[in-house]
Amino acid sequence: MSQSKRAELIRKALLLFYRNGFHATGMDLVAKETGVSKTSIYKHFRTKDELILAVLRLRDEEFRNWLFRRMEELADTPQGQLLAMFDALEEWFLEDGFKGCMFIKASAEFQNPDDAINAQAYAHKRMLVDHFENLATHAGAENPHALARQFLLLKEGAIVIAAMSHSESAAREAKSVASLLVASGLVGTQRTA
Amino acid sequence: MSQSKRAELIRKALLLFYRNGFHATGMDLVAKETGVSKTSIYKHFRTKDELILAVLRLRDEEFRNWLFRRMEELADTPQGQLLAMFDALEEWFLEDGFKGCMFIKASAEFQNPDDAINAQAYAHKRMLVDHFENLATHAGAENPHALARQFLLLKEGAIVIAAMSHSESAAREAKSVASLLVASGLVGTQRTA
DNA sequence: GATTATATTGACCGATCAGTCAATGTGAAG
DNA sequence: CTTCACATTGACTGATCGGTCAATATAATC
Numbered sequence: 287m288s289q290s291k292r293a294e295l296i297r298k299a300l301l302l303f304y305r306n307g308f309h310a311t312g313m314d315l316v317a318k319e320t321g322v323s324k325t326s327i328y329k330h331f332r333t334k335d336e337l338i339l340a341v342l343r344l345r346d347e348e349f350r351n352w353l354f355r356r357m358e359e360l361a362d363t364p365q366g367q368l369l370a371m372f373d374a375l376e377e378w379f380l381e382d383g384f385k386g387c388m389f390i391k392a393s394a395e396f397q398n399p400d401d402a403i404n405a406q407a408y409a410h411k412r413m414l415v416d417h418f419e420n421l422a423t424h425a426g427a428e429n430p431h432a433l434a435r436q437f438l439l440l441k442e443g444a445i446v447i448a449a450m451s452h453s454e455s456a457a458r459e460a461k462s463v464a465s466l467l468v469a470s471g472l473v474g475t476q477r478t479a
Numbered sequence: 480m481s482q483s484k485r486a487e488l489i490r491k492a493l494l495l496f497y498r499n500g501f502h503a504t505g506m507d508l509v510a511k512e513t514g515v516s517k518t519s520i521y522k523h524f525r526t527k528d529e530l531i532l533a534v535l536r537l538r539d540e541e542f543r544n545w546l547f548r549r550m551e552e553l554a555d556t557p558q559g560q561l562l563a564m565f566d567a568l569e570e571w572f573l574e575d576g577f578k579g580c581m582f583i584k585a586s587a588e589f590q591n592p593d594d595a596i597n598a599q600a601y602a603h604k605r606m607l608v609d610h611f612e613n614l615a616t617h618a619g620a621e622n623p624h625a626l627a628r629q630f631l632l633l634k635e636g637a638i639v640i641a642a643m644s645h646s647e648s649a650a651r652e653a654k655s656v657a658s659l660l661v662a663s664g665l666v667g668t669q670r671t672a
Numbered sequence: 673g674a675t676t677a678t679a680t681t682g683a684c685c686g687a688t689c690a691g692t693c694a695a696t697g698t699g700a701a702g
Numbered sequence: 703c704t705t706c707a708c709a710t711t712g713a714c715t716g717a718t719c720g721g722t723c724a725a726t727a728t729a730a731t732c
Contacts, residue, residue: 287679307588309502313720323681325722334720391587393643395500397578408643435652443636450586450601459628463656466663480709506690516711518692527690673732680727688719696711702704 295320300341308395346410365425376457379448386449488513493534501588539603558618565654572647579642620664
């Protein structure tokens with residue numbers, strides 16, 4: 287199987303898992319929708335869980351690239367970019383196929399802490415908070431780590447509520463809280479945009 | 480089937496669904512664990528989805544009773560009770576069997592907006608925000624509805640992160656943000672505990 | 673063009689899925 | 703004690719689950 291074929295398989299599997307859920311999506315459906323026989327799939331992924339892990343790796347890469355790039359496009363300063371995250375989220379919530387966060391859902395369906403899927407889902411969140419902390423540091427926050435964790439809190443809350451309510455308004459609500467946090471946590475430092 | 484037997488069945492099914500997930504829990508397992516034959520279960524619940532709906536009704540009632548009572552026990556004033564929610568959440572996160580929010584997980588596994596399970600899961604969150612808004616009003620908040628939505632945001636974010644990270648620290652982080660919100664949104668009104 | 677190594681396949685495995693049915697057990701009314 | 707309405711059961715359905723295997727197609731090597 288060529289590398290491009292393999293990538294396409296993972297991308298199509300991602301859509302199926304994202305739309306229908308992990309347990310609810312059978313490997314027969316994956317085979318049918320990708321046009322690759324089940325035997326071939328199992329030649330490249332030893333188990334369904336391994337395919338899911340590959341899907342999560344792709345999602346992690348794509349989502350990170352998209353979010354961080356969008357934050358940079360929307361603002362010039364570190365603190366502006368932190369706040370712009372919620373504008374980016376709002377755009378995401380408004381997309382047609384939006385169905386919540388794939389990692390939250392993966393963690394919800396594979397709850398065992400020893401499960402590799404569970405661990406990988408949380409690793410995505412740790413990667414996010416690291417990025418936030420980096421930005422917060424450059425923004426001159428009093429406590430960059432604490433601020434980053436609070437931003438993650440707001441982001442996850444907004445995603446969950448947006449997915450459950452089928453509305454994008456949580457993004458703006460989260461941003462208003464985030465603005466307050468930034469204003470509070472950067473007191474005494476430069477606050478210019 | 481007596482009312483108590485039925486209630487016990489739902490309670491045991493709740494534990495199974497909460498621990499293993501909805502799709503991952505088969506009706507044969509429910510029958511085995513409850514000691515009630517599958518035929519009998521289907522005499523009282525026409526489909527698995529109806530059993531899940533009954534489970535969610537029980538969870539809604541139990542969680543609401545527990546949370547609201549705990550908030551009242553931990554504080555005397557409306558605004559104190561709002562902040563005490565996060566102390567109650569921390570207690571929950573530290574419980575042995577904590578596995579996240581059942582409604583978030585239900586919404587994640589049944590994503591179709593037309594699905595009754597999806598709708599009922601969101602109804603639970605609307606019930607919560609109504610209660611928060613009521614407390615915020617009595618606390619003299621400038622914009623009770625906005626404050627209630629922000630509290631929901633923090634609560635859902637804290638639950639998701641606590642479940643994914645297998646740690647209770649998100650509760651304190653959310654409370655610190657909530658304190659800032661209360662201090663900010665109640666400016667000009669009484670702020671005594 | 674023959675040989676060989678590798679991809680790919682449809683058919684199949686036992687287990688489990690949600691849900692059903694004929695048969696049996698049970699308790700109250702007569 | 704009999705009857706009758708109803709609750710409960712184990713065994714079963716066709717479909718689907720994750721995963722496998724012998725056979726075939728394909729492509730590279732000589």
